[in-house]
Amino acid sequence: MKFLKSWLQDYIVEILPEDAAIKDALNKKAFEVEEVIPVSGDTIYDIKVLPNRAHDAFGHRGMAREIVADFAYTFKEDLRILKNDSFLSPTITTPVVAIDDAQSCTRFMSIRIDEITVGDSPDWLKKRLESIGQRSINNIVDITNYVQFSLNKPMHAYDARSIKGTLHARFAKASESLTTLDDKELKLDEKTLVITDDEKVLGLAGIKGGKFSGIKSDTTSVILESANFSPTLIRKTSQAYDIRTDASKRFENGIANSLIEEGLHMTANLIKEICPDAKASAGVDIYPNKDLPGKVRFSLNEINKILGANYTSRDIVDTLKRLAFNIVSNEADNYFIEVPSERLDIRIKEDVAEEIGRIIGYEKLVPVLPKLNRQGILNKRTYYANKVREILITNGFSEVITYTFGNSGIVELVKGTATDKEKLRSSLGEGITSALSLNLYNAPLLGQDTIKIFEFGNVFTKEAEEFHLAIALDDSNHKTNFSQESSLVLAEIKRTLGVEDLHGNTVSAKPHVVEIDFDSLIDTLKEPNTYEPTTFSNLPVVSYKSIPPYPFVARDIAMWVPDNITWEDIHNLTLEIHNHLINRIDLFDTFSKEKEGVKRTSYAFRLVFQASDRTLTDEEVNKMMEPYYELFKSKGFEIR
Amino acid sequence: MLQCSFMKGHTHPITLAIAKISDIFSKMGFDTVDGPELEDEWHNFDALNIPADHPSRDMQDTFWIKDRKTKNKDGEDSGYVLRTHTSNLQIHTMEKYVREGKEFPIAICCPGKVFRNEATDATHEAQFHQVEMLYVAKDASLAMMIGIIEKFFSEFFGSNLTIRLRSSYFPFVEPGNEIDMQCFKCAGTGCNICKQTGWIEIGGAGMVHPKVLDASGIDSKEYRGFAFGCGIDRMLMLKYGIDDVRLLYNGDLRLVNQF
Numbered sequence: 001m002k003f004l005k006s007w008l009q010d011y012i013v014e015i016l017p018e019d020a021a022i023k024d025a026l027n028k029k030a031f032e033v034e035e036v037i038p039v040s041g042d043t044i045y046d047i048k049v050l051p052n053r054a055h056d057a058f059g060h061r062g063m064a065r066e067i068v069a070d071f072a073y074t075f076k077e078d079l080r081i082l083k084n085d086s087f088l089s090p091t092i093t094t095p096v097v098a099i100d101d102a103q104s105c106t107r108f109m110s111i112r113i114d115e116i117t118v119g120d121s122p123d124w125l126k127k128r129l130e131s132i133g134q135r136s137i138n139n140i141v142d143i144t145n146y147v148q149f150s151l152n153k154p155m156h157a158y159d160a161r162s163i164k165g166t167l168h169a170r171f172a173k174a175s176e177s178l179t180t181l182d183d184k185e186l187k188l189d190e191k192t193l194v195i196t197d198d199e200k201v202l203g204l205a206g207i208k209g210g211k212f213s214g215i216k217s218d219t220t221s222v223i224l225e226s227a228n229f230s231p232t233l234i235r236k237t238s239q240a241y242d243i244r245t246d247a248s249k250r251f252e253n254g255i256a257n258s259l260i261e262e263g264l265h266m267t268a269n270l271i272k273e274i275c276p277d278a279k280a281s282a283g284v285d286i287y288p289n290k291d292l293p294g295k296v297r298f299s300l301n302e303i304n305k306i307l308g309a310n311y312t313s314r315d316i317v318d319t320l321k322r323l324a325f326n327i328v329s330n331e332a333d334n335y336f337i338e339v340p341s342e343r344l345d346i347r348i349k350e351d352v353a354e355e356i357g358r359i360i361g362y363e364k365l366v367p368v369l370p371k372l373n374r375q376g377i378l379n380k381r382t383y384y385a386n387k388v389r390e391i392l393i394t395n396g397f398s399e400v401i402t403y404t405f406g407n408s409g410i411v412e413l414v415k416g417t418a419t420d421k422e423k424l425r426s427s428l429g430e431g432i433t434s435a436l437s438l439n440l441y442n443a444p445l446l447g448q449d450t451i452k453i454f455e456f457g458n459v460f461t462k463e464a465e466e467f468h469l470a471i472a473l474d475d476s477n478h479k480t481n482f483s484q485e486s487s488l489v490l491a492e493i494k495r496t497l498g499v500e501d502l503h504g505n506t507v508s509a510k511p512h513v514v515e516i517d518f519d520s521l522i523d524t525l526k527e528p529n530t531y532e533p534t535t536f537s538n539l540p541v542v543s544y545k546s547i548p549p550y551p552f553v554a555r556d557i558a559m560w561v562p563d564n565i566t567w568e569d570i571h572n573l574t575l576e577i578h579n580h581l582i583n584r585i586d587l588f589d590t591f592s593k594e595k596e597g598v599k600r601t602s603y604a605f606r607l608v609f610q611a612s613d614r615t616l617t618d619e620e621v622n623k624m625m626e627p628y629y630e631l632f633k634s635k636g637f638e639i640r
Numbered sequence: 641m642l643q644c645s646f647m648k649g650h651t652h653p654i655t656l657a658i659a660k661i662s663d664i665f666s667k668m669g670f671d672t673v674d675g676p677e678l679e680d681e682w683h684n685f686d687a688l689n690i691p692a693d694h695p696s697r698d699m700q701d702t703f704w705i706k707d708r709k710t711k712n713k714d715g716e717d718s719g720y721v722l723r724t725h726t727s728n729l730q731i732h733t734m735e736k737y738v739r740e741g742k743e744f745p746i747a748i749c750c751p752g753k754v755f756r757n758e759a760t761d762a763t764h765e766a767q768f769h770q771v772e773m774l775y776v777a778k779d780a781s782l783a784m785m786i787g788i789i790e791k792f793f794s795e796f797f798g799s800n801l802t803i804r805l806r807s808s809y810f811p812f813v814e815p816g817n818e819i820d821m822q823c824f825k826c827a828g829t830g831c832n833i834c835k836q837t838g839w840i841e842i843g844g845a846g847m848v849h850p851k852v853l854d855a856s857g858i859d860s861k862e863y864r865g866f867a868f869g870c871g872i873d874r875m876l877m878l879k880y881g882i883d884d885v886r887l888l889y890n891g892d893l894r895l896v897n898q899f
């Protein structure tokens with residue numbers, strides 16, 4: 001949300017410091033300043049106002065009060081919020097206003113102002129609105145906007161000619177409709193709160209006005225609406241009609257009813273300032289249930305305990321003063337305070353603790369550690385899963401984590417990220433099988449021929465959420481029978497944990513996938529009662545290499561070499577040829593043979609090429625292979 | 641260049657991170673707990689003081705479960721979701737302590753998988769891992785929370801780091817804070833990891849809202865608590881320079897085998 005420095009300055013006696021200081025203080029104590037935009041002789045701050053502060057800090061006055069508290073400055077009120085009878089004319093009829101439901105419209109004020117002239121706004125007004133991204137429309141509309149961005153109070157002005165009878169806040173009838181300012185025709189329903197007169201719907205209450213009652217170039221009399229509406233109702237209506245406005249954003253976060261009169265008076269006073277001939281009716285105010293002021297009781301001791309601080313009475317009193325929180329009574333450091341009406345967010349002592357903590361500065365708190373004198377223990381699942389992980393990893397299995405949602409399962413989502421991701425897995429089988437094929441595809445890059453993986457994860461049946469383990473094995477040729485290897489490792493798991501039944505089932509024989517109901521497996525085991533670090537409890541030092549998104553190309557070489565040549569020799573020779581696209585060199589087969597009394601060794605190895613910026617073509621790789629062949633031939637090796 | 645064919649397998653970095661996190665917290669006296677990923681509205685939202693019309697409950701942000709309803713504590717209809725945070729374990733743990741009459745303080749960490757219904761890219765996933773820390777006792781304070789979080793990050797990133805609190809808002813804590821951690825790479829002088837600021841935004845924290853304690857059956861007049869949460873994936877990505885979060889969840893050994 002955008003704020004203009006000079007506009008904030010209007011509310012502060014002291015001259016504001018440099019932008020960097022303002023940004024720093026707000027960042028630490030209140031809100032993130034997302035952007036500081038210098039404009040000629042002024043600055044625009046784009047500030048991310050927290051949702052619980054929308055009640056006050058969505059307006060320049062509220063933001064200025066925050067800055068006053070942050071810097072211990074002096075606040076200066078804009079006196080135009082006060083009622084001004086100097087242009088009251090008894091001959092002008094006061095508008096008639098009605099509220100049907102005091103819950104949905106909590107306060108409604110109105111006034112009529114005659115003898116105005118619609119025209120361009122004065123430069124100062126235009127400039128201020130435009131600097132925060134608002135288009136200038138005409139003086140009257142601009143004034144209502146100015147009040148909105150000053151006080152955080154949305155205002156509405158009607159052309160008095162278009163209002164017949166009573167201004168009424170009521171729920172719409174099913175047959176009614178409304179044409180908005182931007183020519184959209186809205187079909188209304190009975191859950192929609194509207195403002196009407198005796199004949200027609202004038203607008204969606206608190207959200208948007210209608211087309212036919214707005215200010216026109218020949219308008220000479222206006223009726224002002226200053227009202228407050230239920231935040232929940234505004235949020236629902238704004239969602240239902242998909243209309244979000246500066247006004248709806250403010251009402252749906254909730255604003256204090258004290259703003260209703262301040263907004264009305266400020267609008268009237270600004271109209272008088274800009275249209276000097278203006279004359280006003282008496283105002284009308286419907287306010288069935290008055291807001292109770294926010295009052296909080298707390299003690300110095302309570303605040304210090306929450307914050308872990310040693311603040312003094314002096315610190316508390318000073319901070320409350322900076323925040324303009326009124327101390328109603330203070331007996332032996334037991335405080336009873338009343339907060340400014342806009343601060344709907346301050347209701348309990350924890351709220352006050354936050355205010356005191358942030359204004360004095362969280363950096364002043366001295367960190368401490370609790371003295372628990374014990375070691376924390378692991379939950380049962382993790383404790384036994386870690387033991388099994390150790391076994392699997394020792395046996396050459398690597399761990400994967402796959403997605404909880406997919407195409408098959410019993411439990412369904414109402415809406416997922418995609419239509420093929422709307423079911424929760426009831427088995428780990430599908431995820432681990434696709435991880436297996438991904439890794440088999442990449443086997444040359446991994447320098448492995450056999451892929452052995454496992455996953456721990458939750459699966460979802462109709463009744464329950466279960467913690468499962470799956471293991472999966474396969475090789476590139478899909479030839480090896482892994483059932484024995486699998487049985488051995490599973491037997492080791494049983495033996496280590498001391499359980500009889502594995503609670504497992506073979507999901508698939510080829511590739512070999514076994515899934516275990518791990519919760520059932522460990523069901524009879526005792527809860528861990530001491531902490532034991534695992535073999536992997538210390539984070540390894542890894543210089544991570546990014547994974548190129550481009551495919552790799554593998555080339556195999558098999559050749560006979562004399563008996564005295566080792567794999568290391570061949571490997572070093574290979575490295576003599578400078579090629580930065582070579583990713584791996586892996587030996588996959590070797591054997592020796594005697595032929596005519598000469599012992600020779602055959603080496604079969606794989607070169608893997610990959611570029612980080614493009615897909616390598618076959619031709620390109622063929623060319624890259626030539627120097628290797630030439631080199632080996634020059635050494636007298638026989639390429640097979 | 642030659643990587644000898646190995647005998648041992650590799651642990652997934654998320655598991656490594658969780659084991660480390662449990663280890664750090666165990667030394668401070670904190671237990672590790674786990675809990676359901678499929679959660680009722682009460683434990684995921686209501687008990688955490690997240691109002692019924694809060695935007696985070698929208699369909700856009702939360703995975704709702706089809707055709708599954710229950711009644712909440714107030715007898716109203718209540719649905720099920722894939723938990724949007726590990727904070728549901730705050731509630732489960734507090735309820736358990738009350739139910740079983742276990743001795744306070746509560747000192748736990750809860751690492752686990754969480755879900756957000758959002759478009760995925762290199763830095764966003766619909767499933768990821770979070771860790772939550774909760775401490776409830778008569779002596780809980782913001783200063784103690786800062787002490788624990790500083791210790792946690794210092795141990796995880798392997799250098800003495802300070803944190804700073806900024807004001808923030810989460811319905812389940814008051815005061816509520818955004819946590820910045822001093823950059824572990826440049827120790828605060830500015831580098832590309834911390835975007836030259838010396839600080840890294842790393843998590844959210846605060847004093848447990850009295851309404852949350854009360855909702856779990858703990859007398860908020862007698863006890864206070866603090867909680868902290870942050871993304872495990874993000875911590876890993878920062879520490880190791882992993883550039884795409886999705887690589888953690890597609891079962892790709894090209895990533896796992898590097899750990």
Ligand SMILES: [Zn+2]
Nearest residue numbers: 823826831834
């Ligand atoms: Zn840095």
